[in-house]
Amino acid sequence: MVLAHLATVPDTGKRLEQARRAGDAMAARLNAAKRKDAQVISLQDDAALTLALAEGAALGSYAFRKYKTDANGAPTLEKLGIVAKEVSADQAEELADLCDAVCIARDLVNEPVSFLNAKQLAAEIRTLSRNAGFKAQILGKEQIAALGMGGLIAVNKGSIDEPTFSILEWKPKGPVNKKPVVLVGKGVVYDTGGLSLKPTPNSMDQMKCDMAGAAAVACAISVAAKRELPLHIIGLIPATDNRPGGNAYAPGDVVRMHNGLTVEVLNTDAEGRMILADALSYAEQYNGELVMTLATLTGAAMRAIGHYGSAVMGTAPEAEFRKLEAAGHATYERVAQLPFWDEYGDEIKSEVADIKNLGSDLAGAQTAGKFLARFTTRPFIHIDIAGPAFITKRDSYRTRGGTGVGVRLLYEFLKQRAAAR
Structure with a gap:
């Protein structure tokens, strides 16, 4: 006792x-x-x-x-x-569901790519959907190519494993929102950098965590479904590894994306934005009231904030950022909003294509965010979790390795959003 x-x-x-x-x-x-x-x-x-x-x-x-x-x-x-x-049985069950989801997200992030390739990630998502009660549709390489997702196909070209694109949906009876909230999670199951190979030492040993955004999105939706949140939610997860194979995409390539925009590839290690961009373009069909990306996207965000929080930016109304900050404070998965000035968009202008996938050496988190913003017309929030997604030293209940960051943040944000209607 x-x-x-x-x-x-x-x-x-x-x-x-x-x-x-x-x-x-x-x-x-x-x-x-x-x-x-x-x-x-x-x-x-x-x-x-x-x-x-x-x-x-x-x-x-x-x-x-x-x-x-x-x-x-x-x-x-x-x-x-x-x-x-003071604690009800329902509150205790909700906490149990939430903690289970965080631990599943940690498991997924901690799994090596020798087990968790893109197809296995999709299989794990399908299992989550069956257990929680949300819909999951998994698209394979041929379907992805037929949709014109040039970014996802390009990043996958160096791999012997095929990509997947997972479409998740939780739609309860009588949702309080007429337009869905769309969550997009980066699913790079392992990132070598591709032909723009990451420098050594110690630059690849944590790269199994590059699908932490995908894990957080899937697991947050699973809690929303288990708790029957009266909110219509769509989740999109593009998944692949990024390797320097004989057919790998190369610096200098020009890639035509899902929405028709062309991208000059300057660095194949800026792959996360390539696959997220296709997912954002695909998401246009849902006409979402809010679109959010969650990704271990840039070292710049990690250097700016460290492991103590996530960088956020985007085009959504300021009120949406305040709600996200409140959810972050309540869960202590804190977020810090970065400026999103128009000039950051100038950094990704290309002389040979519509845009390029890399800006200058400065403000890398924001130029990555500006790249993503070119692929959505909806109110948009980008959450860069590169800092807190994976830690090498235990920080209290945030255990070493994958932390499951984003699951609690997203669920709290969605829960409060539903309650406010």
Whole structure:
């Protein structure tokens, strides 16, 4: 039995984060004691704080051990009961669904490409859809080519594995939105940089995480479906690896994209924007009320913000960014809005094609965002999760490796969006 009481701080977001970290510390002690189950009696009269405590304990107990042959060091805690008069059964179930989704996203990010190629990612998405109750349609290479998705096909040219394009949909009876929210997740299952090979050392060993945006989108939609959010949501996930094969696309190539725009390729390591652009163009048919991309897109975003948050930018009304910031503060998956001035678009003008896939050495996060904005006419928010998606050192309940960042952020954003209607 554990008694839990938390000191209060004035900031609600920080107070919830304090509770999560306390929950992680509690779970660490229980695991160290080899406990398999425990009961926590909360002395709080605040349901949100009690739930945050349990959230930190659940997420902090995560470990990716699929390929371990030795059980030593594995977390032992299997069941944590919470005794709290302020927490309803429905709230507890919602938290369990959310934590499960985050852990699935972490698993997907931590899987090596030797297992998780584009087809396997699509298979995992299909399994998620069956378990959660949303629709999933998987397109293969021939269908992708027939749609004219030149960016996705170009990036895939160096690979021996075929690309996939996954279309996810959660549409409840009587959704509160007439136009869907469209979420687009980058699904580069492994990124060598292609012919613009990433420099060594230590530049590729984390590149299995380049599909973290795809994992977050799929897992956030799975929670929305399980919780039956009254919100129509579309998810689009273009997936491939990026390798320097004999037929790989090359610097200097000109690629015709899904919407007909031509792109001069200056660097094959700027591949994420190529596949996201086709997905954004495809998304035009849905006439979404808001289109959001989630991607480990640029080192520039990571250098600007570090592992502490995600960079956001786009063309959506400022009110949408404030809602996203509020969701980020509540979940402590914080976001920082970057300027999105017109001049950043000038950086990607090309002399031989409509645009080029790389800007100057400056403001790389924004020029990547401007590239994406050329492929959508809808209100648009781009979330660059390059910094927090994968960490090499544990940060409390954010365990080493894939963090599952974006799942909690997106779900909170969608939940509050539905509640506000």
